[in-house]
Amino acid sequence: MGCMATEESYVLAIGTKKGLWLATSHDRQAWSMSGPHFLMSEVPSIGIDTRNGRTRIMVGVRSEHWGPTVAHSDDLGATWTEPEQGAIKFPEGTDAAVERIWQIYPDAEDRPGVVWAGAEPISVWKSTDGGEHFELNRGLWDHPHRSEWGAGYGGAAAHSIVVNPSGENVHVAMSTGGVYRSLDGGTSWEPRNRGISAYFMPDPNPEFGQCVHKIAADAAVEGRLYAQNHHGVYRTDDNGETWESIAEGLPADFGFVMLTHPRRAGTAWVVPLKADGERIPPDAKLAVHRTDDAGKTWKRLDSGLPQGEYNAVLRDAASVDSAEPAGVYFGTRGGSVYASPDEGEHFTEVASHLPDVLCVRAAVVSAALVPGAPVPA
């Protein structure tokens, strides 16, 4: 049997409640695992930065005993580096301390070195040196609404950061607080939640206070974003000014995940859970749902997924890669991880029986970085 020579390979980073595992593959079907890295520390955030001609894996690590920190590896986890003074720490005068890094988001290709982070307590951070040192975003930290933002079940955090191609429009989502938008690259912020329900509040349509679980930007349509809410799935076509429901056609409108395609307009994925009060897949049948028309219709995707699944998929425990076709990845709180090489049409199990999966991120990397490349026929 001949094998096609391949120049690209794949890395899948799996952050769990008790450490990080790294999986590599040449075909997105057979995976080799290494780990645990950071055993007994949770890894709730991962960013894989393939800019600058290197593959840098950045992780937000948190030990119950020893606190949170950010580490990075430029050799696929063989060695890790942690800035001595800490990459993310509140400046003097804020009287705050980082509890947990919820998000690490490498910015666009043409802004190399820029990495954003979201943290608990609710805060947004920006690095211009590839994630080694971050500065607190003062506009959001000093926002007059901050005292009214609350804690979701998992803690009060800024967990989603989306930057548009020009870098001027930045959307963040926080639980709870909802979506905030900046039109000046992050200097000033305003809530943008019109149309998103906060059914758990006395006024179900407040200016802010929503529990938006995850937002993601459309790959190709400027100003279009998608949101998985605490009940409700939404789309905006006007940069967040108004949101409309796109939940019709889904088996449930609760869930945590929102993914968008790396290039194609209108394509997004969610992983529905039955309800706030019943956080399992509907009928215990695990399935991803994909839209290819910006939420008008949804396709159920469960090939290769177990039926009889009682674990949730958390907001960052899902990812896409940038390959063609795009790969889709997710992990459950039961420690199973699944990969699809074809946009969700077919899944294979990458791992099982890991600790609760908190975060997965996938990237296309040079095959030379990954041992065991197929030999050309």
Next chain:
Amino acid sequence: MADISVVLPSILQPLAGGQSILTTPADGAVTVGILLDSLAGDYPVLARRLRDETGALRRYVNIYVNGDEVRRLRGLETEVAAGQEVVIIQSVAGG
């Protein structure tokens, strides 16, 4: 002048160059906070494991001075006399 000894749990020893006991010369009493400040100069990552950026001792880090946990004494203001031993132990937590 007698030294003050700081005994580290094994999990933190790699952050102190593999040492299990750090000694600092003292010609009088110093507070635990000042002792940790002096550690931070040589071992900044170790120091961040013990205290957050406000200077507060992390919740599940216990520090004992001559056998007494400092939260039952005067916290980071607890004085350590020359010749005394300071023991750092992680509390029983997590699952």
